[in-house]
Amino acid sequence: MNNIKIIILLCLVFNQFFASIGWAQEKHGFTITGKIKGLKEGETVKLTFEDTWPIWGNGWTKPVASALVKNGKFTIRGYLPDGPRLAELEFSRTNADMKQPFPPFLMDNENIVIHGRVRAKILPSQSIIIEGSRSNEERKKLFPYFDIWRQGLRDRLTDTLQKLNGLLGYNKDFMAGIERLKLEQLAQVKRGLVQNSSGQAAVPYYVMQCFDAVGHDSIVSLLYDRLDEHIKTSYYGKLMQNRLYLCEGQPAPNFTSFTPEGKSVSLKDVTAKNKLTILDFWGSGCIPCRNEFKEYTVALYNEFHNKGLEIIAVSWDKNEKSWKKAITDDQQPWINVSSLKGFGDSVYSSYKIIHTPQNVVIDQQGKIVAWNISGLELHWFVDKYLNK
CATH class of the missing domain: 2.60.40 (Immunoglobulin-like)
Known part of the structure; x- marks a missing residue:
């Protein structure tokens, strides 16, 4: 019995020795x-x-x-x-x-x-x-689902709504029909993803590539749970896991920042006092952001603020004068905050924001209920939510 123990011990020692000098079998590359x-x-x-x-x-x-x-x-x-x-x-x-x-x-x-x-x-x-490359074949197989989700249900729908806005304006019946159509198509896309994505390496890659459009949906957690363990610990798997806390239904990361007058503002305090709070990420040099403010957001705020809507605009500006001038020029009536640290602002880091415009919609319980909706679609979402 003692001889067997000695042999086992020697095998372990020699195995470690050979590995240390490079005699161990190399990993398959x-x-x-x-x-x-x-x-x-x-x-x-x-x-x-x-x-x-x-x-x-x-x-x-x-x-x-x-x-x-x-x-x-x-x-x-x-x-x-x-x-x-x-x-x-x-x-x-x-x-x-x-x-x-x-x-x-x-x-x-x-x-x-x-x-x-x-x-x-x-x-x-x-x-x-x-x-x-099995990984690349999976990538091609999943492409149609993510492409429809990102391009068809987000980008093209937004473009269509913007074009129709000049013709129809804001029409509740029309928006309700658009929402039904979108939800039906989205349900089909999600079913296809769940059925075809189990364990596949391309899932976290696509979630990250399409993050602004699909990465915050609650289904992302389900897709992550279905991944093989070695995919969860992969480069894209770790990026995906590191953003699950930003999915819809999760608590919005709290923060405290400062207004142009130096007053501190806590997200938790604002959400507790309002039925719906929109975090709007912008900067004085972001022309699309400021156009959105002028064309939609100011009117949205004026219509729904007394019904329970608040907006916190978080700027990536570094220059205080540019920030304050843009607020005045655009006649922004909501809460404005910034640390004047650019994209190094801790709020931007918490919400993984690396470009603008982007927004997050948060309910009174402090949970994320929507990401990156704008224009007529945002108007419809707020109207429906506050009047339900």
Whole structure:
């Protein structure tokens, strides 16, 4: 019995020793084999990953791996420690001839083959085939659902309502019909997502890419719970998990900030006194924000303030004079606050705001009830909520 214990102990010691000097088996990484016609002999192919969410300016990492083109072929090897990432290939010489950048693709530690042809007059997305990446296939499979949700049910609907506003104005029957149609289509999209997204690596990627449109919906928590554990701890999985507290139905993060006169304002105190509170993120240099104020928000506030609506406009301004001048010029009647720290404002950090305009609607219990609704849609939401 003692001999067996000694043997087991020796095995453990030797295993740790071999691992420490690099004799242990290496983790399985990725291999990208490229067979692309049109590349220049000897040029460098570089692999980069999406670095920040969302893509904002130059949101790509420095090259993480590279290879030289030989006889029209290249092989890039490496290891992804944090699961699937959106990747892109750069070519040191051919890139200048391409009409658009190489199509990005989702990849994990997989054996990937990329083939096709690069020509100056043909878009890479039309002539390049990417095979072997399960993550990217999942991405293509889920694309229609997120595209309909983001483009069809948010962007296009908003554009349509803005165009009809000049013709119909605010019409309750019309808005009720629009809402029914939207909810029916949204229900179909959500059913499709739940049925087709179990355990898939592309889910957190798409949630983050479409975050402004879909990332705050209560269904996001359900989608996250259905992910495999290794996807939850992946790069996009951790980003998704870190934003679940901002979903509709969750308590709105409390904060205290200051008015132009230096008076402190607590979100918790404001929401407790009003049936509905809108946090509006803006800045004096944000033209769409200020246009929205002039065209819709001032009238909305004047109509519903006495019925229980309050607005707190949180500015990303750094210049106090510019901030105060914009408030005066736009005749903003609501509560204005700012720390004058730009997007480094703690309120912006708490709500993960990296661009404007954006807004959050909060009920009297301090819970988030809606994100990023504007114009006629916001008017209808407030009207229906305060008169229910």
